[in-house]
Amino acid sequence: MFNKKYFVYAAVAIACGAGGAWFSDMQAQQALAEASAAKAASMAALPPPVAALFRQQLKDVKGADQSLGQWRGKGLLVNFWATWCAPCVQEMPELSALQAEIQDKKLQIIGIGIDSPSNIAEFAEKHKIAYPVYVGGMSGTDLSRELGNAHGGLPFTVLIGADGRVKKTYLGRLKFDELRADLASM
Structure with missing residues:
Protein backbone atom coordinates (compact mmCIF):
# COMPACT_ATOMS: atom_id res chain seq x y z
CA MET A 1 0.00 0.00 0.00
CA PHE A 2 2.82 2.36 0.96
CA ASN A 3 4.59 1.87 -2.42
CA LYS A 4 1.35 2.26 -4.40
CA LYS A 5 0.64 5.61 -2.73
CA TYR A 6 4.05 7.01 -3.71
CA PHE A 7 3.75 5.50 -7.17
CA VAL A 8 0.44 7.36 -7.67
CA TYR A 9 1.97 10.63 -6.39
CA ALA A 10 4.93 10.19 -8.72
CA ALA A 11 2.66 9.47 -11.68
CA VAL A 12 0.53 12.54 -10.93
CA ALA A 13 3.68 14.69 -10.55
CA ILE A 14 5.06 13.44 -13.88
CA ALA A 15 1.73 14.06 -15.61
CA CYS A 16 1.53 17.59 -14.17
CA GLY A 17 5.13 18.30 -15.21
CA ALA A 18 4.49 17.04 -18.74
CA GLY A 19 1.29 19.08 -18.96
CA GLY A 20 3.11 22.19 -17.76
CA ALA A 21 5.91 21.67 -20.27
CA TRP A 22 3.37 21.19 -23.07
CA PHE A 23 1.47 24.34 -22.04
CA SER A 24 4.71 26.34 -21.84
CA ASP A 25 5.77 25.09 -25.28
CA MET A 26 2.39 26.07 -26.73
CA GLN A 27 2.70 29.57 -25.24
CA ALA A 28 6.23 29.94 -26.66
CA GLN A 29 5.05 28.84 -30.12
CA GLN A 30 2.16 31.29 -29.97
CA ALA A 31 4.46 34.14 -28.89
CA LEU A 32 6.86 33.29 -31.71
CA ALA A 33 4.02 33.24 -34.24
CA GLU A 34 2.73 36.61 -32.97
CA ALA A 35 6.20 38.14 -33.13
CA SER A 36 6.69 36.81 -36.65
CA ALA A 37 3.32 38.21 -37.72
CA ALA A 38 4.14 41.59 -36.15
CA LYS A 39 7.50 41.68 -37.94
CA ALA A 40 5.85 40.79 -41.25
CA ALA A 41 3.22 43.50 -40.73
CA SER A 42 5.84 46.11 -39.89
CA MET A 43 7.90 45.14 -42.96
CA ALA A 44 4.75 45.41 -45.10
CA ALA A 45 4.34 48.99 -43.86
CA LEU A 46 7.75 49.94 -45.28
CA PRO A 47 8.24 51.04 -48.87
Missing part, protein backbone atom coordinates in the same frame (compact mmCIF):
# COMPACT_ATOMS: atom_id res chain seq x y z
CA PRO A 48 9.25 47.94 -50.88
CA PRO A 49 12.84 49.10 -51.57
CA VAL A 50 13.52 49.76 -47.86
CA ALA A 51 11.88 46.46 -46.90
CA ALA A 52 14.19 44.76 -49.43
CA LEU A 53 17.19 46.50 -47.83
CA PHE A 54 16.22 45.32 -44.33
CA ARG A 55 15.75 41.74 -45.57
CA GLN A 56 19.36 41.60 -46.77
CA GLN A 57 21.86 39.32 -45.09
CA LEU A 58 25.31 40.56 -46.06
CA LYS A 59 28.78 39.65 -44.90
CA ASP A 60 30.77 42.17 -42.94
CA VAL A 61 34.48 42.76 -43.60
CA LYS A 62 35.35 39.80 -41.36
CA GLY A 63 33.11 37.45 -43.35
CA ALA A 64 30.34 37.15 -40.74
CA ASP A 65 26.73 37.23 -41.92
CA GLN A 66 24.89 40.33 -40.74
CA SER A 67 21.23 41.25 -41.05
CA LEU A 68 20.64 44.78 -42.26
CA GLY A 69 17.34 44.55 -40.39
CA GLN A 70 19.36 45.31 -37.25
CA TRP A 71 19.29 48.97 -38.31
CA ARG A 72 15.50 49.17 -38.56
CA GLY A 73 14.06 51.97 -36.44
CA LYS A 74 17.15 54.19 -36.75
CA GLY A 75 17.87 56.90 -39.23
CA LEU A 76 20.22 55.39 -41.77
CA LEU A 77 22.67 56.77 -44.28
CA VAL A 78 23.45 53.93 -46.71
CA ASN A 79 26.53 54.55 -48.84
CA PHE A 80 27.09 52.29 -51.88
CA TRP A 81 30.74 52.38 -52.89
CA ALA A 82 33.62 50.42 -54.44
CA THR A 83 37.34 50.23 -53.76
CA TRP A 84 38.10 51.21 -57.37
CA CYS A 85 35.82 54.30 -57.25
CA ALA A 86 37.97 57.39 -56.53
CA PRO A 87 35.07 59.65 -55.36
CA CYS A 88 33.88 56.83 -53.07
CA VAL A 89 37.28 56.53 -51.43
CA GLN A 90 37.65 60.31 -51.17
CA GLU A 91 34.41 60.74 -49.20
CA MET A 92 35.04 57.88 -46.75
CA PRO A 93 37.15 59.88 -44.24
CA GLU A 94 34.43 62.53 -44.14
CA LEU A 95 31.77 59.84 -43.64
CA SER A 96 33.82 58.42 -40.78
CA ALA A 97 34.08 61.87 -39.19
CA LEU A 98 30.35 62.38 -39.68
CA GLN A 99 29.62 59.05 -37.97
CA ALA A 100 31.56 60.27 -34.93
CA GLU A 101 29.47 63.49 -34.92
CA ILE A 102 26.08 61.77 -35.21
CA GLN A 103 26.57 58.63 -33.12
CA ASP A 104 24.32 59.97 -30.33
CA LYS A 105 21.57 61.12 -32.70
CA LYS A 106 19.90 57.80 -33.57
CA LEU A 107 21.49 57.89 -37.01
CA GLN A 108 23.84 55.28 -38.41
CA ILE A 109 26.03 55.26 -41.50
CA ILE A 110 26.61 51.94 -43.23
CA GLY A 111 28.64 51.18 -46.32
CA ILE A 112 27.74 48.56 -48.89
CA GLY A 113 30.71 47.70 -51.07
CA ILE A 114 30.15 46.79 -54.69
CA ASP A 115 33.29 44.71 -54.93
CA SER A 116 34.72 41.32 -53.99
CA PRO A 117 34.90 40.27 -50.34
CA SER A 118 38.72 40.11 -50.45
CA ASN A 119 39.06 43.62 -51.94
CA ILE A 120 36.67 45.08 -49.37
CA ALA A 121 38.37 43.30 -46.45
CA GLU A 122 41.81 44.45 -47.62
CA PHE A 123 40.55 48.02 -48.09
CA ALA A 124 38.89 48.08 -44.64
CA GLU A 125 42.07 46.80 -43.01
CA LYS A 126 44.15 49.51 -44.69
CA HIS A 127 41.73 52.41 -44.02
CA LYS A 128 40.14 53.35 -40.72
CA ILE A 129 36.39 53.28 -41.39
CA ALA A 130 34.29 54.30 -38.38
CA TYR A 131 31.05 52.73 -39.55
CA PRO A 132 29.97 49.20 -40.50
CA VAL A 133 30.91 48.06 -43.99
CA TYR A 134 29.18 45.16 -45.73
CA VAL A 135 29.96 43.22 -48.89
CA GLY A 136 27.19 43.76 -51.42
CA GLY A 137 29.11 42.32 -54.34
CA MET A 138 27.61 42.89 -57.76
CA SER A 139 24.09 42.28 -56.40
CA GLY A 140 24.61 45.43 -54.34
CA THR A 141 24.17 47.37 -57.58
CA ASP A 142 20.69 45.88 -57.95
CA LEU A 143 19.88 46.89 -54.39
CA SER A 144 21.08 50.46 -55.06
CA ARG A 145 18.87 50.56 -58.17
CA GLU A 146 15.86 49.48 -56.10
CA LEU A 147 16.61 52.41 -53.79
CA GLY A 148 16.65 54.92 -56.67
CA ASN A 149 20.02 54.62 -58.41
CA ALA A 150 18.59 54.38 -61.93
CA HIS A 151 21.98 54.36 -63.68
CA GLY A 152 23.93 52.26 -61.17
CA GLY A 153 26.54 54.99 -60.63
CA LEU A 154 28.83 55.23 -57.62
CA PRO A 155 29.02 56.54 -55.04
CA PHE A 156 25.31 56.43 -54.32
CA THR A 157 23.95 57.34 -50.91
CA VAL A 158 20.46 56.97 -49.49
CA LEU A 159 19.13 58.83 -46.46
CA ILE A 160 16.41 56.80 -44.74
CA GLY A 161 14.44 58.16 -41.79
CA ALA A 162 13.76 56.20 -38.61
CA ASP A 163 10.26 55.68 -40.02
CA GLY A 164 11.76 53.65 -42.89
CA ARG A 165 11.00 56.23 -45.58
CA VAL A 166 13.62 57.34 -48.10
CA LYS A 167 14.21 61.03 -47.40
CA LYS A 168 16.77 61.75 -50.11
CA THR A 169 19.24 60.11 -52.48
CA TYR A 170 22.62 61.41 -53.57
CA LEU A 171 24.46 60.31 -56.70
CA GLY A 172 28.16 61.14 -56.88
CA ARG A 173 30.51 62.45 -54.25
CA LEU A 174 28.62 63.81 -51.28
CA LYS A 175 28.46 67.53 -50.62
CA PHE A 176 28.75 67.43 -46.84
CA ASP A 177 27.27 70.90 -46.23
CA GLU A 178 24.14 69.80 -48.09
CA LEU A 179 24.10 66.46 -46.27
CA ARG A 180 24.45 68.12 -42.85
CA ALA A 181 21.55 70.47 -43.70
CA ASP A 182 19.43 67.45 -44.72
CA LEU A 183 20.35 65.66 -41.49
CA ALA A 184 19.48 68.73 -39.42
CA SER A 185 16.00 68.84 -40.98
CA MET A 186 15.23 65.26 -39.95
Whole structure:
Protein backbone atom coordinates (compact mmCIF):
# COMPACT_ATOMS: atom_id res chain seq x y z
CA MET A 1 0.00 0.00 0.00
CA PHE A 2 2.82 2.36 0.96
CA ASN A 3 4.59 1.87 -2.42
CA LYS A 4 1.35 2.26 -4.40
CA LYS A 5 0.64 5.61 -2.73
CA TYR A 6 4.05 7.01 -3.71
CA PHE A 7 3.75 5.50 -7.17
CA VAL A 8 0.44 7.36 -7.67
CA TYR A 9 1.97 10.63 -6.39
CA ALA A 10 4.93 10.19 -8.72
CA ALA A 11 2.66 9.47 -11.68
CA VAL A 12 0.53 12.54 -10.93
CA ALA A 13 3.68 14.69 -10.55
CA ILE A 14 5.06 13.44 -13.88
CA ALA A 15 1.73 14.06 -15.61
CA CYS A 16 1.53 17.59 -14.17
CA GLY A 17 5.13 18.30 -15.21
CA ALA A 18 4.49 17.04 -18.74
CA GLY A 19 1.29 19.08 -18.96
CA GLY A 20 3.11 22.19 -17.76
CA ALA A 21 5.91 21.67 -20.27
CA TRP A 22 3.37 21.19 -23.07
CA PHE A 23 1.47 24.34 -22.04
CA SER A 24 4.71 26.34 -21.84
CA ASP A 25 5.77 25.09 -25.28
CA MET A 26 2.39 26.07 -26.73
CA GLN A 27 2.70 29.57 -25.24
CA ALA A 28 6.23 29.94 -26.66
CA GLN A 29 5.05 28.84 -30.12
CA GLN A 30 2.16 31.29 -29.97
CA ALA A 31 4.46 34.14 -28.89
CA LEU A 32 6.86 33.29 -31.71
CA ALA A 33 4.02 33.24 -34.24
CA GLU A 34 2.73 36.61 -32.97
CA ALA A 35 6.20 38.14 -33.13
CA SER A 36 6.69 36.81 -36.65
CA ALA A 37 3.32 38.21 -37.72
CA ALA A 38 4.14 41.59 -36.15
CA LYS A 39 7.50 41.68 -37.94
CA ALA A 40 5.85 40.79 -41.25
CA ALA A 41 3.22 43.50 -40.73
CA SER A 42 5.84 46.11 -39.89
CA MET A 43 7.90 45.14 -42.96
CA ALA A 44 4.75 45.41 -45.10
CA ALA A 45 4.34 48.99 -43.86
CA LEU A 46 7.75 49.94 -45.28
CA PRO A 47 8.24 51.04 -48.87
CA PRO A 48 9.25 47.94 -50.88
CA PRO A 49 12.84 49.10 -51.57
CA VAL A 50 13.52 49.76 -47.86
CA ALA A 51 11.88 46.46 -46.90
CA ALA A 52 14.19 44.76 -49.43
CA LEU A 53 17.19 46.50 -47.83
CA PHE A 54 16.22 45.32 -44.33
CA ARG A 55 15.75 41.74 -45.57
CA GLN A 56 19.36 41.60 -46.77
CA GLN A 57 21.86 39.32 -45.09
CA LEU A 58 25.31 40.56 -46.06
CA LYS A 59 28.78 39.65 -44.90
CA ASP A 60 30.77 42.17 -42.94
CA VAL A 61 34.48 42.76 -43.60
CA LYS A 62 35.35 39.80 -41.36
CA GLY A 63 33.11 37.45 -43.35
CA ALA A 64 30.34 37.15 -40.74
CA ASP A 65 26.73 37.23 -41.92
CA GLN A 66 24.89 40.33 -40.74
CA SER A 67 21.23 41.25 -41.05
CA LEU A 68 20.64 44.78 -42.26
CA GLY A 69 17.34 44.55 -40.39
CA GLN A 70 19.36 45.31 -37.25
CA TRP A 71 19.29 48.97 -38.31
CA ARG A 72 15.50 49.17 -38.56
CA GLY A 73 14.06 51.97 -36.44
CA LYS A 74 17.15 54.19 -36.75
CA GLY A 75 17.87 56.90 -39.23
CA LEU A 76 20.22 55.39 -41.77
CA LEU A 77 22.67 56.77 -44.28
CA VAL A 78 23.45 53.93 -46.71
CA ASN A 79 26.53 54.55 -48.84
CA PHE A 80 27.09 52.29 -51.88
CA TRP A 81 30.74 52.38 -52.89
CA ALA A 82 33.62 50.42 -54.44
CA THR A 83 37.34 50.23 -53.76
CA TRP A 84 38.10 51.21 -57.37
CA CYS A 85 35.82 54.30 -57.25
CA ALA A 86 37.97 57.39 -56.53
CA PRO A 87 35.07 59.65 -55.36
CA CYS A 88 33.88 56.83 -53.07
CA VAL A 89 37.28 56.53 -51.43
CA GLN A 90 37.65 60.31 -51.17
CA GLU A 91 34.41 60.74 -49.20
CA MET A 92 35.04 57.88 -46.75
CA PRO A 93 37.15 59.88 -44.24
CA GLU A 94 34.43 62.53 -44.14
CA LEU A 95 31.77 59.84 -43.64
CA SER A 96 33.82 58.42 -40.78
CA ALA A 97 34.08 61.87 -39.19
CA LEU A 98 30.35 62.38 -39.68
CA GLN A 99 29.62 59.05 -37.97
CA ALA A 100 31.56 60.27 -34.93
CA GLU A 101 29.47 63.49 -34.92
CA ILE A 102 26.08 61.77 -35.21
CA GLN A 103 26.57 58.63 -33.12
CA ASP A 104 24.32 59.97 -30.33
CA LYS A 105 21.57 61.12 -32.70
CA LYS A 106 19.90 57.80 -33.57
CA LEU A 107 21.49 57.89 -37.01
CA GLN A 108 23.84 55.28 -38.41
CA ILE A 109 26.03 55.26 -41.50
CA ILE A 110 26.61 51.94 -43.23
CA GLY A 111 28.64 51.18 -46.32
CA ILE A 112 27.74 48.56 -48.89
CA GLY A 113 30.71 47.70 -51.07
CA ILE A 114 30.15 46.79 -54.69
CA ASP A 115 33.29 44.71 -54.93
CA SER A 116 34.72 41.32 -53.99
CA PRO A 117 34.90 40.27 -50.34
CA SER A 118 38.72 40.11 -50.45
CA ASN A 119 39.06 43.62 -51.94
CA ILE A 120 36.67 45.08 -49.37
CA ALA A 121 38.37 43.30 -46.45
CA GLU A 122 41.81 44.45 -47.62
CA PHE A 123 40.55 48.02 -48.09
CA ALA A 124 38.89 48.08 -44.64
CA GLU A 125 42.07 46.80 -43.01
CA LYS A 126 44.15 49.51 -44.69
CA HIS A 127 41.73 52.41 -44.02
CA LYS A 128 40.14 53.35 -40.72
CA ILE A 129 36.39 53.28 -41.39
CA ALA A 130 34.29 54.30 -38.38
CA TYR A 131 31.05 52.73 -39.55
CA PRO A 132 29.97 49.20 -40.50
CA VAL A 133 30.91 48.06 -43.99
CA TYR A 134 29.18 45.16 -45.73
CA VAL A 135 29.96 43.22 -48.89
CA GLY A 136 27.19 43.76 -51.42
CA GLY A 137 29.11 42.32 -54.34
CA MET A 138 27.61 42.89 -57.76
CA SER A 139 24.09 42.28 -56.40
CA GLY A 140 24.61 45.43 -54.34
CA THR A 141 24.17 47.37 -57.58
CA ASP A 142 20.69 45.88 -57.95
CA LEU A 143 19.88 46.89 -54.39
CA SER A 144 21.08 50.46 -55.06
CA ARG A 145 18.87 50.56 -58.17
CA GLU A 146 15.86 49.48 -56.10
CA LEU A 147 16.61 52.41 -53.79
CA GLY A 148 16.65 54.92 -56.67
CA ASN A 149 20.02 54.62 -58.41
CA ALA A 150 18.59 54.38 -61.93
CA HIS A 151 21.98 54.36 -63.68
CA GLY A 152 23.93 52.26 -61.17
CA GLY A 153 26.54 54.99 -60.63
CA LEU A 154 28.83 55.23 -57.62
CA PRO A 155 29.02 56.54 -55.04
CA PHE A 156 25.31 56.43 -54.32
CA THR A 157 23.95 57.34 -50.91
CA VAL A 158 20.46 56.97 -49.49
CA LEU A 159 19.13 58.83 -46.46
CA ILE A 160 16.41 56.80 -44.74
CA GLY A 161 14.44 58.16 -41.79
CA ALA A 162 13.76 56.20 -38.61
CA ASP A 163 10.26 55.68 -40.02
CA GLY A 164 11.76 53.65 -42.89
CA ARG A 165 11.00 56.23 -45.58
CA VAL A 166 13.62 57.34 -48.10
CA LYS A 167 14.21 61.03 -47.40
CA LYS A 168 16.77 61.75 -50.11
CA THR A 169 19.24 60.11 -52.48
CA TYR A 170 22.62 61.41 -53.57
CA LEU A 171 24.46 60.31 -56.70
CA GLY A 172 28.16 61.14 -56.88
CA ARG A 173 30.51 62.45 -54.25
CA LEU A 174 28.62 63.81 -51.28
CA LYS A 175 28.46 67.53 -50.62
CA PHE A 176 28.75 67.43 -46.84
CA ASP A 177 27.27 70.90 -46.23
CA GLU A 178 24.14 69.80 -48.09
CA LEU A 179 24.10 66.46 -46.27
CA ARG A 180 24.45 68.12 -42.85
CA ALA A 181 21.55 70.47 -43.70
CA ASP A 182 19.43 67.45 -44.72
CA LEU A 183 20.35 65.66 -41.49
CA ALA A 184 19.48 68.73 -39.42
CA SER A 185 16.00 68.84 -40.98
CA MET A 186 15.23 65.26 -39.95
